[in-house]
Amino acid sequence: MKESQSDSVELQSVAVNKDEKLPKLNQKVQKQGELYRDLFVEALDGIIFWSSEKGIVEANKSACRIFESSEEELKNKKIEDFIYSKSSKSIRVLNEMYNKDSIRDELVFLMPNGQKKILEFTTKLHSINDHHMTIFRNVTERYEMEQELRERERKFRSIFEGTLEGLLLWNDQFEIVDVNPAGKKLFRGYKEELVGHSLLEILEKNQVSRDEIEEHLKELDLNGHAAGILSITLEKGVPLNVEYSTKKNVFSNLNLSTFRDITDKLQIEEHLRKSDTLSVVGQLAAGIAHEIRNPMTALKGFIQLLEDTIADDHSMYFGVIKTELNRIDSIINEFLVLAKPQATKYLEKDIVQIMRETIELLRPQAVLHNVQFQLELENHIPPIYCEPNQLKKVFINIIKNAIEVMSSGGYIYISMKEEEGYIYISIQDEGEGIGSELLQKLGEPFYTTKEKGTGLGLMVSYRIIDDHKGKIEVESEKGKGTTFHIKLPIKK
Structure with missing residues (x-):
């Protein structure tokens, strides 16, 4: 009786243990199912299980996407059915796939829809239940990018x-x-x-x-x-x-x-510059011959009169001689500036001060012509590297011309500002202005709008500003005056 009771207790204990183990077993099965789903079903790489006799027996979602087929369409087919070319490489890889425990390689595969893909794959034999496993990865895009990169490198190298x-x-x-x-x-x-x-x-x-x-x-x-x-x-x-x-x-x-x-290029440019200078000298010589002929004729004529007459008062003749001699001297000085290379020493100077000195120098002439100056300056105009006497010559030439063209008087507006490493100077008069057809000729040898001018003053001015790596632009309109815009770099 006691033994039967003991057996009953043991049976009840076993039943209780089974009831306790069952939930744990279910949890284990559930976890294994989740692991399977994560590793196989939801894997990003295509995974196929296959056997030598039955072909493909199972494929995950990624494998179906790679092969452009459903799982049912893939089943019972063999991997070699999808290989594009039966080349020596593909035959070798297939032999290794069936005979080696594991291989890793890549081949071109042909999808059922006619699309070609380069697939990298790893095969392991007898991985699960005597089934073989192959993991596929589509490397077509990577391969194309590598090809494109190699092509670019080839072009770059070329x-x-x-x-x-x-x-x-x-x-x-x-x-x-x-x-x-x-x-x-x-x-x-x-x-x-x-x-x-x-x-x-x-x-x-x-x-x-x-x-x-x-x-x-x-x-x-x-x-x-x-x-x-x-x-x-x-x-x-x-x-x-x-x-x-x-x-x-x-x-x-x-x-x-x-x-x-650019050594040869600079040498050629230097030769061209010298050739241009010689060309200018030729033009100057032709013009000066004409310019000098008139005063020389007058000199000869009056000297002849002085020699042939015995008049008491010869002051008038001497006055004419002095005037013509001054004119010759002026022409020759301008000629020398253009024809003879100048030794220029650039110094850091206050361009505002140079302009003020120029204005004071020309103020008496401006007063005689009933002309007034208006100077407009921005704050903090920096000094520039320049040849001050040459810049003063430029300002004198332009302002003096402005005074002379304003026969009825008026204002000359001068402004100066600094912007992006340059000094911008504007000199504007209230004269009659210049027509567009004549404006383009300014700065050419012996072109002038003044009755007694030679045109050399502006030509010298253009040359000086060009030597300073600057630029002169002229803006004018008939009846509305003329404005000279000068641009000069601040640095040497």
């Missing part, structure tokens, strides 16, 4: 090697990474003498000053690009004028510098 300008690629440590044939030729070196070496050391070796280099780098950091002209001297003492342009971080933290030898 342009880099073939361009006529010297190209240097260098990193943020100033180490030269690559140089094209034109760059090697420019610096008279071999590729191994440049690549891997410091760009700064090479420039200094070619006698480029540290100040120039630092100014270039400062502009590069500020704007992302910089350009200019360098005067370099190669090791063998060969001087070169090099036009350069640098762009920061063109790709992969590399900077690109372009160098072009």
Whole structure:
């Protein structure tokens, strides 16, 4: 009796233990189901289970998307059915797939809708229940991007090697990474003498000053690009004028510098400038012959009268002689400014003071013509590098012309302002103005609107402003006066 009671208690205990284990078992099954769903069903890569006899037995959603088919359409088909080309590579890969425990490779697959895809895959034999597993990933887009990148690199290399300008690629440590044939030729070196070496050391070796280099780098950091002209001297003492342009971080933290030898170009420009000067001298000589002929004729005539007559009062003749001699002197002085190279020394000067001195110099003449000045200045006009006497000559020529064209008097408006590294000067009169057809001829040799003018004053003014790397523009309209606009750089 006691033994039967003991057995009953043990049976009840077993029943209780089973009841307690059942929920835990259910939880375990549920977790395994979730894990299966996460690893297989919802995986981003395509996963296919297959056997050698039955073909594909199961495929997840990603595999269906990759193969453009439903799971039912994939079942019982073999992976080799989708391989595009039966090439030697594909045959080798298939043999390895069936015989090796695991392989990793990529092939071109043909989808049922005719689309070709490059698939990277990993196969593991006998992974689950004697079924084999293959994981697929579509790398078509990556492959196309790699192809495009290789094509771009090929084009870049072709342009880099073939361009006529010297190209240097260098990193943020100033180490030269690559140089094209034109760059090697420019610096008279071999590729191994440049690549891997410091760009700064090479420039200094070619006698480029540290100040120039630092100014270039400062502009590069500020704007992302910089350009200019360098005067370099190669090791063998060969001087070169090099036009350069640098762009920061063109790709992969590399900077690109372009160098072009413009030594010949500058020499040609210098020859052209001299030729232009000779041409101007020729025009001047022709004009001066005419200009000098008249006063010389008068001189000869009055001298002849002085010799042939015995009049007591010869003052009138001497007066005419003095006037004509002054005229000759004025013409010759203007001629010399154009024909003879001038030794110019640029100094930092107050341009406002130069203008004020010019106005005071011409004020007596302005009073005689009933002309008044109105000077308008912006605050803090900075000094500029210039040749003060030459600028004063320009201001005198333009303001004096303005006074002389205002026969009935009036105002001359002078303004000055600073903007973006330049000084802008405006000189406006209230004269009769100049027609558009005549305006274009201003500054040409011996073109003038004045009865006794030579036209050399304006020509000299244009030359001086051009030497200062500035510009003169004239604005005029008949009956509304004329305005001269002068633009001068502040820096030397």
